[in-house]
Amino acid sequence: MKIYINGKEIYCAEHESLLTVLRRHAHPVNAVCAGMGTCKKCRVRVLNPQFPTKAERDALSDAEIDAGVRLACMTQVFDGMRAESEELEAVHTSARQNAQRTQDAPFAAIADIGTTTVAVGLVDLQSKEIFDSIVQNNAQAPYGADVITRIKNVENDGSAQTRLITAQVSGMLQGLLQKYPSGFNKLLYVSGNTTMLHIFFGVPCASIGVAPYSPVFLESRTASAASLGMNVDASIISLPCVASFIGADITAGVVSLFSESERYTLLVDLGTNAEIVLFNKNKFFASSAAAGPAFEGANIRCGCAAVPGAVCGVKKSENSVIFETIDNAPAVGICGSGLIDIAAFLLEQGSIDATGQLRYDEYKIDGGVAVYPEDIRELQLAKSAVCSVAELLLDKAGIGETEVERLCLSGGFGHYINAENAAFIGLFPKSLAGKAVAVGNTSLAGTALFAADETARARAQRFAANAQVLDLSAGNDFYERFVENMLFLQD
Ligand code: FES
Incomplete structure (x- = not known):
């Protein structure tokens, strides 16, 4: 049978989900939960909709259902189906x-x-x-x-x-x-x-x-x-990897930030998995924690990647608050740096308490973009995992925070992150706040050095061979720290 995606004719079999068909034809649908029906991100508009499934009725508002909005993973194709979505057009x-x-x-x-x-x-x-x-x-x-x-x-x-x-x-x-x-x-x-x-x-x-x-x-x-x-x-x-969850991107990060110094660099790569490395010219300590995809905007109700229109920061003046978006485009969602800034802003004005409870059912940002209590919970999990691992690495290296020369924040949204706000919400030990610097995509920068410089290649091999990997499940107090660092404590 035939269906139409953004006007394009596509042949498919009965009983397939729309997501299966979109995958087969390489349409870039945002299926965060990969078809489990939980993320609600794989929205499409069906111009000639049939009855929604129960999962769709639970996930979507009545107005959305009436407007033909459906979840690609929960909707079965039918002959003559016409679906459309801007997201299905092309990758950004x-x-x-x-x-x-x-x-x-x-x-x-x-x-x-x-x-x-x-x-x-x-x-x-x-x-x-x-x-x-x-x-x-x-x-x-x-x-x-x-x-x-x-x-x-x-x-x-x-x-x-x-x-x-x-x-x-x-x-x-x-x-x-x-x-x-x-x-x-x-x-x-x-x-x-x-x-x-x-x-x-x-x-x-x-x-x-x-x-x-x-x-x-x-x-x-x-x-x-x-x-x-x-x-x-x-x-x-x-490039060489170090472990299952410390990959070549981290090797490249270390290469790009390497300096012949006795003092330590703490590299925090923020993604769906947070990888953290503490290193100086001779020693390398690394670990990773499942931070959840909050920093990538994935498990956040209005979350999105760092694309034009993503709320990426908060600018405050005496009388006003401006939610900044990438390229100053109309707000389409909230990316990781925006979520950190919004949480810091809400924390500062007392709208989030120390346990992470947001005092509103929703906090409207702009248009249809808002922050919800469960978004703050996701952020709490992520920031606590990162901070706890950073503390454990310092312990493993046997050094105090004063011996850290710089804290480098990298990742897809690295360039946009406000380090002061990240420290304020407890993404890393507060004493490192003044040493934090956003370094953007160190993986690409380090790969460039690896390509062009023999010394960089040797450094990459040395890091991969000598990094001491901290296993969070083995005899350390990661979970105690994790629970403690969930709190938003201001001292
Ligand atoms: S892919 Fe998550 S709800 Fe469809």
Whole structure:
């Protein structure tokens, strides 16, 4: 039978869910819970709707149901169905013309495959600068927002995710190479978390998702782009990973921030999984905690990625409060940095108490965008996990907070984060507030160094081989700290 998605004719089988069809045709629907019916993010509008399912009646308002809004994962296709959604049009793309390329300098390609976003860039091998790059939402979004959900859906769906991500990286790279017809050294360096790299290389990753969480590989891996079905003439080299949940993106982060100093750097990479590394020139301590996808906007009712229109900050003056959005576009949702700022603002004015209770059923931001009590709970879980791991790493290294020279906050929304507000809500130990700096996407920056600099490559290998990984389940007081750090205590 036939259905129409944004006017485009698509053939499908009876009894399929709309999400299954959208996945098969690589439409970038935002299926955070991967079809469990709980996230309510996979909304589409059906122009000729049938009766809603019970799950849809529970999840959507009467007005939404009447307007034809349905959940793609809960709606069965029917002959002649007409569905539409702006989100189904295309992945969001943003391009950055970074540094100037040295004239005719040879260049390498780099890619950072994040769970939420994918960045591809070109790095000048003389200046070691990224001179052009492009960022898109990860095309695997229809298979869930976090790595564990993606792993589960790899089991269910064979190699579909591998095809999606290799095609996406290939397409992004082709787009960049068209602008620079000569000088490419035919090497593509790839970083990403351990799961994303397994999926990219088409390596089974189910073992990462269940105890004892063993990866198939951690070492630097090579393959020809052609062997992965990519339409690019290049060899691929990945950066080494450290553990199942401390991936090559963290190796790249350490490479990009490395300094020959005895004093320590605390790197906090905020994503669906928060990875934290404490290191100086000789020692590396690392751990990760399931922070939940709050920082990626995924488990937040009006949450979204850091796209135009995402509320990304709060600006206060004596008489007014302005909720800032990316590109000053009309508000479409709240991204991670916005959630931190909004929570700090509500905490400061007493609208959130020390236990995290929001005093309103909803706090309206702009248009249909609002914050809800359960959003603050999600943020509490995330900030407590991050802060507790940071404290434990300091203990493991046997150092005090005064020996930390800088606290670097990285991640997809790293550039937007207000470090003062992050400290205020307790995302990290308060004594580090003055040392916090937002460093943006260190994974891409470190991968550029790895591509262009032999010393950086040696550092990456040294970090991967020598990092001491802190196991949160083994004989430490992570859970006691976690409970304590859930509170919003101001001293
Ligand atoms: S509710 Fe449909 S994917 Fe989550």
